Amino acid sequence: MQVQRTLGAAARFAGVGLHTGADARVCVEPQPAGAGRSFVLAGGDVTFPAHAEFVVDTKRATVVGTRDATVSTVEHLLSALAGLGVDNARIVCDGPEIPILDGSAAEFARAFVRAGLVTQGATRDVLTVARPFVFTDGDAMLVVAPSDAFRVRFAVDFAPPVGAQFIDTALDGNDYFAEIAAARTFGYLHEVEALRAAGLARGGSLENALVFAPEGPMTPLRWHNEVVRHKVLDLIGDFALLGAWPALDIVSVKSGHRLHARATAALRASAFAGDGATIAPQTARVGSARAETRAAR
Numbered sequence: 607m608q609v610q611r612t613l614g615a616a617a618r619f620a621g622v623g624l625h626t627g628a629d630a631r632v633c634v635e636p637q638p639a640g641a642g643r644s645f646v647l648a649g650g651d652v653t654f655p656a657h658a659e660f661v662v663d664t665k666r667a668t669v670v671g672t673r674d675a676t677v678s679t680v681e682h683l684l685s686a687l688a689g690l691g692v693d694n695a696r697i698v699c700d701g702p703e704i705p706i707l708d709g710s711a712a713e714f715a716r717a718f719v720r721a722g723l724v725t726q727g728a729t730r731d732v733l734t735v736a737r738p739f740v741f742t743d744g745d746a747m748l749v750v751a752p753s754d755a756f757r758v759r760f761a762v763d764f765a766p767p768v769g770a771q772f773i774d775t776a777l778d779g780n781d782y783f784a785e786i787a788a789a790r791t792f793g794y795l796h797e798v799e800a801l802r803a804a805g806l807a808r809g810g811s812l813e814n815a816l817v818f819a820p821e822g823p824m825t826p827l828r829w830h831n832e833v834v835r836h837k838v839l840d841l842i843g844d845f846a847l848l849g850a851w852p853a854l855d856i857v858s859v860k861s862g863h864r865l866h867a868r869a870t871a872a873l874r875a876s877a878f879a880g881d882g883a884t885i886a887p888q889t890a891r892v893g894s895a896r897a898e899t900r901a902a903r
């Protein structure tokens with residue numbers, strides 16, 4: 607049985623936003639069992655659950671919100687919460703973006719562990735599927751298959767010098783912290799220069815992204831396959847918008863925020879329609895995620 611968790615205390619973060627370059631602050635607060643994860647924007651005037659229905663843009667990051675207010679780049683913070691199994695938390699945002707920090711989820715994850723991962727007396731909601739779902743977008747594909755544990759196999763094939771990378775990972779809290787959380791956002795030097803010229807990626811620097819020049823990475827890699835690890839980090843954050851623990855076997859080829867948003871919205875809709883997906887408190891044994899994370903080295 608999986609039980610719900612929240613934080614032992616509030617965790618605060620401040621820094622620059624990657625895309626806007628604006629100062630951003632966010633406070634993640636504990637919540638009671640059953641509350642779920644939610645966003646609070648505009649000084650408390652705008653509140654909504656962290657669910658796929660509230661995704662409003664996926665071009666460069668996952669943006670959530672309502673007609674009245676939005677917040678960008680939520681995927682790394684949500685990834686740390688979901689990856690560490692924090693079901694109940696209020697994400698109070700001050701600014702149009704979540705701070706990028708070092709481009710990974712490491713600082714979020716460390717602070718959440720420091721604040722305490724507190725077990726609550728309620729069973730966790732789990733999303734399961736009774737049949738495979740396949741989502742495609744150009745040459746990207748996402749397969750969501752029945753499973754009793756959250757497993758992600760991810761393949762990318764980027765232009766040189768990144769190339770093809772693959773990872774096969776079974777996710778529980780410990781694996782997330784050690785294997786996924788510190789993988790950084792990445793980009794190519796020529797793209798960064800073009801984005802800057804267009805007034806985008808204003809907060810970007812070598813301190814908050816893994817940048818590849820034609821001859822290789824401009825800062826040391828944290829893993830040889832750090833890029834695909836970051837893609838898994840993003841997927842976990844985007845799938846947090848299911849609003850339930852994904853007991854899913856996911857196979858991704860080159861998927862990104864847009865396909866993730868389509869998949870999570872469709873899976874939630876299927877669950878509400880009783881059409882091949884279910885969101886329910888899981889009472890069966892599902893905490894058996896493989897202990898080891900197997901990375902293709």
Ligand SMILES: [Zn+2]
Nearest residue numbers: 681791836840
């Ligand atoms: Zn990312």
